[in-house]
Amino acid sequence: MSALYRRYRPLTFQEVVGQEHVKEPLLRAIREGRLAQAYLFSGPRGVGKTTTARLLAMAVGCQGKDPPCGACPYCQAVQKGAHPDVVEIDAASNNSVEDVRELRERILLAPLSAPKKVFILDEAHMLSKSAFNALLKTLEEPPPHVLFVFATTEPERMPPTILSRTQHFRFRRLTEEEIAQKLKRILKELGREAEEEALLLLGRLADGAMRDAESLLDRLLLLEGPLTRAKVEEALGLPPKEALFRLAEALARGEAQKALEEARRLYAQGFAPRSLVGGLMETFREALYAGFGLGGKALPLDPDRLLAALTALDEALERLAKRSDLLALEASLLRAGQALTPARTGPPEPRPGETPAPPQAAGEEGASEPLRPEEPDLRERWRAFLEGLRPTLRAFVREATPVLEGNTLRLCFPEEKAFHYKRATEQKARLLPLAQAHFGVEEVAFSLEKKSPLTAEPPPRTPPAPEAEGPPLEEDPEARLRQLARRLGGRLLWVRRPKAKEEPLSEDEIGGNGI
Numbered sequence: 001m002s003a004l005y006r007r008y009r010p011l012t013f014q015e016v017v018g019q020e021h022v023k024e025p026l027l028r029a030i031r032e033g034r035l036a037q038a039y040l041f042s043g044p045r046g047v048g049k050t051t052t053a054r055l056l057a058m059a060v061g062c063q064g065k066d067p068p069c070g071a072c073p074y075c076q077a078v079q080k081g082a083h084p085d086v087v088e089i090d091a092a093s094n095n096s097v098e099d100v101r102e103l104r105e106r107i108l109l110a111p112l113s114a115p116k117k118v119f120i121l122d123e124a125h126m127l128s129k130s131a132f133n134a135l136l137k138t139l140e141e142p143p144p145h146v147l148f149v150f151a152t153t154e155p156e157r158m159p160p161t162i163l164s165r166t167q168h169f170r171f172r173r174l175t176e177e178e179i180a181q182k183l184k185r186i187l188k189e190l191g192r193e194a195e196e197e198a199l200l201l202l203g204r205l206a207d208g209a210m211r212d213a214e215s216l217l218d219r220l221l222l223l224e225g226p227l228t229r230a231k232v233e234e235a236l237g238l239p240p241k242e243a244l245f246r247l248a249e250a251l252a253r254g255e256a257q258k259a260l261e262e263a264r265r266l267y268a269q270g271f272a273p274r275s276l277v278g279g280l281m282e283t284f285r286e287a288l289y290a291g292f293g294l295g296g297k298a299l300p301l302d303p304d305r306l307l308a309a310l311t312a313l314d315e316a317l318e319r320l321a322k323r324s325d326l327l328a329l330e331a332s333l334l335r336a337g338q339a340l341t342p343a344r345t346g347p348p349e350p351r352p353g354e355t356p357a358p359p360q361a362a363g364e365e366g367a368s369e370p371l372r373p374e375e376p377d378l379r380e381r382w383r384a385f386l387e388g389l390r391p392t393l394r395a396f397v398r399e400a401t402p403v404l405e406g407n408t409l410r411l412c413f414p415e416e417k418a419f420h421y422k423r424a425t426e427q428k429a430r431l432l433p434l435a436q437a438h439f440g441v442e443e444v445a446f447s448l449e450k451k452s453p454l455t456a457e458p459p460p461r462t463p464p465a466p467e468a469e470g471p472p473l474e475e476d477p478e479a480r481l482r483q484l485a486r487r488l489g490g491r492l493l494w495v496r497r498p499k500a501k502e503e504p505l506s507e508d509e510i511g512g513n514g515i
Contacts, residue, residue, distance in 0.1 A: 004218035005211045008186055011070025011079065013055055016048055017182050017210060022169045030059045030067060036167045038139055038148035042155035043171025046209030053120045053149040054078060057086045060147065061114035085114040092126040100134040107138060107146050116147045124150035125157040132159050139165050173208025176200050182210060183217050194227035201232055239271045239279045245297060248283045251337045252299045263333055264326065273329035274320045281313045301340060308339035308437040312388050338384050339437045378404065385438040393427055396420040407442040409435045412449050421448045
């Protein structure tokens with residue numbers, strides 16, 4: 001028995017799920033006989049590119065009333081890959097110039113029974129540059145009985161000279177609802193039942209690819225009874241939704257100990273840290289949608305903090321790709337908890353047994369002074385703020401000095417860090433949500449501090465030249481050398497004196513005029 005996605009491959013354009021912007025122009029071109037000489041189908045995997053190319057090949061020679069009918073001998077032969085006039089080539093393994101030369105020879109042959117000879121090149125972006133150049137002239141002026149169909153997932157790798165000679169159709173990802181409807185129809189034909197929530201979960205896991213969803217369903221059909229969300233999660237190794245919601249609630253309430261205990265329990269059950277963090281992101285995403293009235297379970301958090309937590313977890317996924325253990329998981333959850341917990345702007349709570357400091361009057365000295373990074377509370381929040389940034393952005397922001405001025409966080413850059421100041425200013429939209437989460441401010445400001453003449457560093461003092469000891473070198477060089485040898489603990493063996501300079505001979509001494 002073949003795979004599920006092969007058994008339920010569409011036989012007509014009406015069975016193709018979605019892609020209405022592709023089906024309508026192709027159907028009209030088929031009805032009016034205005035097919036182009038070459039088509040290019042691009043898009044993600046599993047969205048129907050190759051299927052649509054086969055349907056187009058079936059429509060060329062279909063013997064039914066509404067082509068392609070999927071029932072006539074021609075359509076069935078194309079569907080089985082047995083028709084001689086429809087050639088499907090894997091460009092990933094046939095990408096050389098020799099392969100293209102062989103293809104050009106086959107193009108010259110007239111079709112046997114169909115009106116046109118159809119050539120389908122799958123993964124066309126894998127052709128080499130020389131192969132594209134060899135195909136270019138044939139594609140520009142093909143014989144009237146030839147139809148080319150290119151299918152690729154990376155159209156940007158196709159040469160512009162090829163793109164300009166084809167009609168380009170971009171396939172989109174399918175929605176969760178569209179995938180769920182197709183899976184529901186398949187289950188109905190098989191006599192099986194499934195919960196709507198389970199089918200939507202499969203659609204979300206497929207990431208818009210129908211073939212991936214059908215492959216997952218083919219695996220789940222081995223389970224007995226109706227398919228439920230709990231069965232799907234258990235069969236695919238996904239953390240339970242209820243456990244993830246408990247973890248999210250603990251982080252939202254600031255109960256770090258309870259959140260870590262739940263994370264350890266899930267980790268002990270064999271769930272990977274990346275799947276736990278990914279599932280937690282889905283929970284926060286659902287809570288964010290619920291906050292905007294789009295349905296789902298809500299959390300007692302405002303959207304800004306949920307966005308900050310999603311940003312922290314998204315960065316944690318990158319770190320978990322390098323190290324995926326319990327410690328990395330706990331660190332990721334604590335960073336998300338810091339993003340969810342509002343920052344305290346008041347004085348720190350006194351430790352046990354410590355007398356709280358009396359409140360400072362408004363008129364006392366220092367009451368309105370801004371908080372400087374020397375304060376422990378601000379220093380800890382600044383460290384957490386930097387950890388929440390991406391590494392590239394963190395490299396620019398860490399050169400600043402944070403100063404809290406009321407409801408504004410001011411980042412002061414020294415004069416020699418003007419480049420860092422410029423880059424940080426351009427990323428203000430990314431910094432503002434984290435600043436609101438960690439410092440409880442409403443605005444982020446930037447300043448480039450210039451050195452004051454009073455605080456400028458004085459020029460280095462030139463040390464006075466040491467006084468010369470002993471006789472000068474010009475007067476008695478041998479005595480000076482002996483003195484230096486004694487200081488260095490050596491012994492002077494001999495001194496080579498320079499020869500006396502000889503005056504050049506005059507013309508009278510040479511004789512004559514020197515000639």
